[in-house]
Amino acid sequence: MIDVSEYTKLYGDTVAVQSLSFHVAPGDVLGLVGPNGAGKTTTLRALAGILQPTSGRIEVAGIDLQKSPVAAKARLAFIPDEPQLFDYLTVTEHLQFVARLYGVHDAAPRIPTLLEELELTAKKDALPPELSRGMKQKLAIACGLLHRPAALLLDEPLTGLDPVGIRRMKETIAARAREGTAVILSSHLLHLVEELCTRLLVIRRGRMVAFGTIEDIVATRPELAGRSLEELFIALTGDEPATDITAS
């Protein structure tokens, strides 16, 4: 569903991401993890068509993102870590706006369902400045889910949510994956990654240092067996030279 091949992003002489290649199949939830400044957001933004890759190829649902950006973008949704909403549109109007933008034919019945699923019904006529941080996050996610994207890109999706909201959000993401959506989730919350993700992509300084299931990763580094994901993360992203651990 999402195919990335030799994706590289340079800012002048600075290498943000180098030669990143991976594949996310329908129903897969890929956890994109790495320390601050590793290139996670740059990668997600390139996958969303926001940043132009310096080189490499990105395909969404078999469509080349560089050659046919409109068709590719119609099949994906990107939820940034900071919800970017329009101050003068209500919650419902945001969804109506997105429905028109993405040509969602069954928007009329879907909007109330999504509002209910994300516990936004009571706030459907509220403007973004009247919403809490968590509510704004839920609205951004509702907007992303409305057009049933084939690929869902989430950057720190749980920021600002209360415990009940976190649980509901996890259910929502898992449900989309079960329906066949390819999900890429970037988060520092390793327990969330462990619980939701089927595979991990660990990057450090713009380079892939591990890719695969936790079992795959441990199989290539037997000394990490039995350690928690947090210890695994620290071992993989620490200052010592990382061994390239990738599994298909």
Next chain:
Amino acid sequence: MNVDTSLAIEARQPAPARALLFLLWRSFANRLRSQVARVKSPRYIVAVILGALYLWWALFRNTRAGSAPLDSMLRSDITAVLASTALLLSSARWWIFGADRSALAFTPSEVQFLFPAPISRRGLVHTKLLRMQLAIFVNTIIFSVIFRGNATQLATWERALGFWMLFSTLAMHRVGASIVRTSALEHGQAGRRRMLVPFAVFATLIGAVLYGLVVAIPALRVASAGGIKPLALAFTRALQAPVPDAALAPVQLLLDPIMRAGSAPWLISMLWAGLVVVGHYVWLVRLDSAFEEAAVEATQHRAERIQRFRASQMGQARSKKGKLVSVPTLALSGRPEVAIAWKNVVAALRGGSWKTQLVSFVVGLGVLAVASRQASDRAGDAFMGVALGWGAMLLFIGPLWMRFDLRLDLPRLAVLKTYPLEGWRIVLAEIAAVTVLHSITIWSLLTVPVVMFVQDPQLFLESGATVPILVSIVVGVPAFNALMFTIQNGTALLFPAWVRLGTESRGFETMGQNLLTTGATTLVAAIALVFPIGAGALVLWLANDWGGWAVLAATALASAIIVAELWPVMRWLGSVFEHIDVNEVATTS
């Protein structure tokens, strides 16, 4: 606590003034450094060269010949009276309707760092005043250069000092008005009582000005028969009568150093204006003390309250009763770019209260049209002239004010780029909405001729030119607006680091920059209009009809050529939009 620790704490006594100066200086230096760093890009290099040439032309070469009329205009009684009335009304607006929302606004990071820090409110006010000085200095330079020249009887530095005092006083007054209104909002009944005094003062001053005009109505009526100049003179004389003159005196004291001829009278006027400046400063500081005494809440609470105050100023998305301002419904299916245009219309209706302003504008114009036509035919003609002049001016300055387009949305560029639409469609939708809104605003000025037509149809039908010209205006305005908004949006897309994004106005202290920006935009528009106007003129020449329906044909052709010119520009801007780096915009938003 042992002695060493207490000594260490004593050595770390807070020095807020130095910290604030450090913040201001480093922010300025780093901002300048990042702006200079951008000039490495070829796009910005070309812009810098063109901008330098334009500034040289606009500020230096262009003013030498015109300095004598400018100087005499500055020193005329009409300018003095009209300028002081305008300034009085502007100040009254800050008190009665609320100061410009940016007057007291601090950035989120300033709120986060400064408000919980051990800095008094007085320190914060000083920070605000100091930061305003940068814009004031720039404006002082611009206006001083414009009004300089060999025929001017004041040295450039003398007039510059006058401009600086005027702008600084207005800045202090705006901040003061904003503080008092904030206080009133936060202190309920007691605050409202405190507002009564300034409200009464300004009501009295405006009442005095209105009294002067009402008393002079017969003279104004007689003068109106003579045309605009006698009418302006009659207004001036009416406002020079003792009662309105007394009301305008404090403002005139501030304007005097700019308008005086000769150094000796200038020095005396400076002393008086200096008193007004110092008076404002002392008032602001004392006001600050009074506010500090009244506010006993914790610093954090204060920051929260100010944030709440700022939030309450975020447009008029809801009415006072909490009802949402109604907007047109968006159909869920159809062309996707319509959704973007609709969103911007909603922003104008809810964020800019455009509809309310338009309705008040139309009603006001209608009433004045009836009143002026009933006064005399000349007064009616004069008012029609004023309405057309205002419309012409709006065509140029309106696109600077109305910013419900890419300038509103570029801070959310990352979201815009995820939309499944080609770049040019997004740019087109952004420009289309604001073009329609601004065209409606300008068309609303046609209320004047329409009302006058209803009053006396014969008057219009007698002249064969009036109706074709009015219809031509209706046809030509959207194309012209599209051109002007394309220039504004194109500039924002090409130079996001240099263009102010968002909708907030920045008050009078950026008036000079706005003047220069309007000039530059007009120059670009003039180049784009060479061919359309040439083709239109050709039609009129071939038809040999300069006042009939050929005007409409010429306008339609010119409009069509403008649209044809804009089409490739739109495709190119779309490509710029697709390739623009979000980081370039993010740093300026």
